[in-house]
Amino acid sequence: MNDLLRQLLFLPEQRSSLAGEVDGLHYFVILVTMGGAALITLIGGYFLIRYRRRVQDTSTPHPGAFARPALFLETAALFGLGFLFLTFWNIGTRQFVDLRTPPEDALDVYVTAKQWMWKFSYPEGESMISVLYVPARRPVRLVMTSRDVVHSFFVPEFRIKQDVVPGRYTTVWFEASEPGAYPILCTEYCGTSHSEMRGQVIALAPADYERWLAGGAASTPAFAQEAADRAELAAAEPTMPQRGELAAARHNCLRCHTLDGTQHVGPTWAGLYRAVVPLEGGGERVADEAYITESIMDPLAVLHRGFSPVMPSYLGQITPPDVAAIIELIKSIRDVPHGPVVPWDGVSGGGAPAPGGITTP
Numbered sequence: 001m002n003d004l005l006r007q008l009l010f011l012p013e014q015r016s017s018l019a020g021e022v023d024g025l026h027y028f029v030i031l032v033t034m035g036g037a038a039l040i041t042l043i044g045g046y047f048l049i050r051y052r053r054r055v056q057d058t059s060t061p062h063p064g065a066f067a068r069p070a071l072f073l074e075t076a077a078l079f080g081l082g083f084l085f086l087t088f089w090n091i092g093t094r095q096f097v098d099l100r101t102p103p104e105d106a107l108d109v110y111v112t113a114k115q116w117m118w119k120f121s122y123p124e125g126e127s128m129i130s131v132l133y134v135p136a137r138r139p140v141r142l143v144m145t146s147r148d149v150v151h152s153f154f155v156p157e158f159r160i161k162q163d164v165v166p167g168r169y170t171t172v173w174f175e176a177s178e179p180g181a182y183p184i185l186c187t188e189y190c191g192t193s194h195s196e197m198r199g200q201v202i203a204l205a206p207a208d209y210e211r212w213l214a215g216g217a218a219s220t221p222a223f224a225q226e227a228a229d230r231a232e233l234a235a236a237e238p239t240m241p242q243r244g245e246l247a248a249a250r251h252n253c254l255r256c257h258t259l260d261g262t263q264h265v266g267p268t269w270a271g272l273y274r275a276v277v278p279l280e281g282g283g284e285r286v287a288d289e290a291y292i293t294e295s296i297m298d299p300l301a302v303l304h305r306g307f308s309p310v311m312p313s314y315l316g317q318i319t320p321p322d323v324a325a326i327i328e329l330i331k332s333i334r335d336v337p338h339g340p341v342v343p344w345d346g347v348s349g350g351g352a353p354a355p356g357g358i359t360t361p
């Protein structure tokens with residue numbers, strides 16, 4: 001029954017001591033509401049047919065004295081609803097208290113969330129990125145905070161989810177019911193790479209956990225090593241061009257510039273690196289690192305011929321690592337095909353043939 005309902009509702013396996021209870025309440029609420037909806041549909045349908053209009057006479061006969069339904073029916077309905085409310089409330093409150101109160105002997109692990117990774121620190125001094133090793137069948141309490149924005153720690157198999165808030169500590173606890181690897185997701189939208197803010201809880205048999213504490217990840221079972229590799233790969237530092245794209249998105253550069261060679265408000269970045277840029281008022285410059293940096297910090301110093309002077313200066317707004325990453329991004333797309341660089345006329349993708357086309361030497 002449990003498994004059938006679980007699969008009907010597309011829920012993952014229950015792998016913590018409280019998961020079964022959480023699902024139990026879920027099933028109960030769903031079954032009661034579905035039952036109620038079915039009952040109302042049936043009664044409504046019966047009335048619809050039983051009292052449909054059968055004669056052409058449209059006047060409503062006077063019903064006479066208001067016909068009261070039997071008193072016992074009203075009382076039963078009221079008590080029934082009251083009872084349901086109290087039952088939901090009772091189960092819900094108990095579960096809330098259980099979920100909020102970690103057992104005394106819980107193992108503490110500190111969790112720091114930041115864009116876009118989870119860091120787990122153990123009182124013994126060990127620190128892990130993206131991978132949370134815990135012993136199975138032992139309560140674990142997570143003491144969580146965020147270094148930037150609000151994140152949310154979610155382990156579907158454990159049925160736990162808790163916001164992680166900057167400047168505050170929140171806690172959550174669980175007891176993994178058997179060894180295994182369980183995905184961690186961030187469920188509070190926290191920026192560009194929110195969807196990649198993932199990790200793994202690796203629950204180890206107590207003996208394996210002791211071995212991990214003593215000897216590190218190499219002494220854990222194969223399933224744990226695989227899961228850890230996967231998690232670490234996903235959390236690997238992005239490459240410079242990838243970071244450049246994130247920085248460009250963050251600073252809204254991509255509202256005016258494109259990476260795919262199409263024209264927009266500003267010149268496309270495709271094929272820009274080391275191209276010869278014609279300047280407004282004559283002359284030209286090679287788009288090297290110096291030119292790109294100058295264009296970002298002091299866009300009006302020289303203008304790409306034919307474009308309007310609308311780019312704001314980013315002097316003091318953007319950090320040197322972001323500028324470097326953006327330069328690497330522009331370098332990485334120097335071979336992307338692009339047409340002649342002409343100003344965007346606000347209608348089409350191009351316009352008159354390039355007064356200020358760039359030519360790649």
Ligand SMILES: [Cu+2]
Nearest residue numbers: 151186190197
């Ligand atoms: Cu997040």
